[in-house]
Amino acid sequence: MSxxxxxxxxxxxxxxRWVDGHADVWRLFLDAEALQAVVHELVVPWRRRGITxxxxxxxxGFLLGGAAAVALGVGFIAVRKTDGLLPGVKITELAEMDYRGRRHQLRMQRGALHPSDRVLLVDDWAEKGSQALAARRLVERCGADFAGVSVIVNQLAPDVEFRLAPVTHLVRGADLGQG
Incomplete structure (x- = not known):
């Protein structure tokens, strides 16, 4: 593998693959070599940017984020949606509507970050960016520095990408063809 x-x-x-009008990203994770290559490329642009x-x-984002954190040699912070178990004191942010018209309340453990931290967000897909923007606000409310976003598929509008910048990606949504 190169x-x-x-x-x-x-x-x-x-x-x-497109299944019932939705992209099946999970298929990518079935192939260990593909998963390893994708995680590698998600973190390469960030190696010398002081990510902590x-x-x-x-x-x-849990699957990719955990693997990417190991690849970078840094800790992982879970950003949970409303119903997921997350013990301890939390901070919350309500995301704007996502691509399905849903608004999610995102949560993070309050003590997970410190002002000295520089945080990278990793995910599979960024379409509207509503959850990424809410995650950014969570990071910044902890006093940490939001470094940027690394995704497999980038479908962000230019104004949203600017608000999350820098954003690195492997492919753009337009590269995928129709679902």
Whole structure:
């Protein structure tokens, strides 16, 4: 495996399938080599940017975020939605409507971050960016520095991408074709 960005992007395009009008990203995770290449490429642009913590939003963000945190050698912060178990004192943020018209309340453990932390958000897909923006607010409310976002698929509008910048990605939504 050469771990070149174009190789990881090709793996994404080869593995992703549309099922009932939705992209089945889970198929990518079935192939250990593809998963390893994708995680590698998600973190490469961030290796020398002083990242001290990585966060991921429930649910695929947990899988990718945990793997990416290990690859970077940093800790992982879970950003949970309303019903998921998250012990201890929490801070919350209500996200704007997502691509399905739902608003999620996102939560993070209050003591998980410190002002000295520089935090990267990793996820599989960014379409409207509503949950990523809410996660950014959570990070900043803890006094930490929000470093940016790394996603497999970027479908963000330019104004939202600017608000989350820098944003790195493996493929753009337009690369995927129709679902």
């Amino acid at each position: 771990n070149q960005p174009h190789d990881a992007a090709r793996l994404v395009l080869d593995h992703l 913590k990585l966060c991921g939003i429930e649910s695929r």
